[in-house]
Amino acid sequence: MIDESPLESVKSNIVIEFENSSQAKIVYDSILLEFNTAPDFRSSMTMDLDDSNIIINIDAEDSTSFRASVNSAIKWIKLALEINNLTN
8 A cells, every 4th residue: 555645746727618618607707606605624725707608726745635636627617517408
């Protein structure tokens, strides 16, 4: 069993493209609070809006916390899209 991870950190920028800028803005506004209040013990996430794209920046101490951050971001975006589809 490996005690120490060989990774010093994991950093990534994930770009999510939407059909149009208004859809991207709705999702961005819907999940911004989640990004701002998510616990950041071993990773941090920021999010930017660029026209019809949402850019998620993740900086994690290890692969496990990176994966958890990616999963959280995907879950929040998916939920925002599902709610938006229900209301339209």
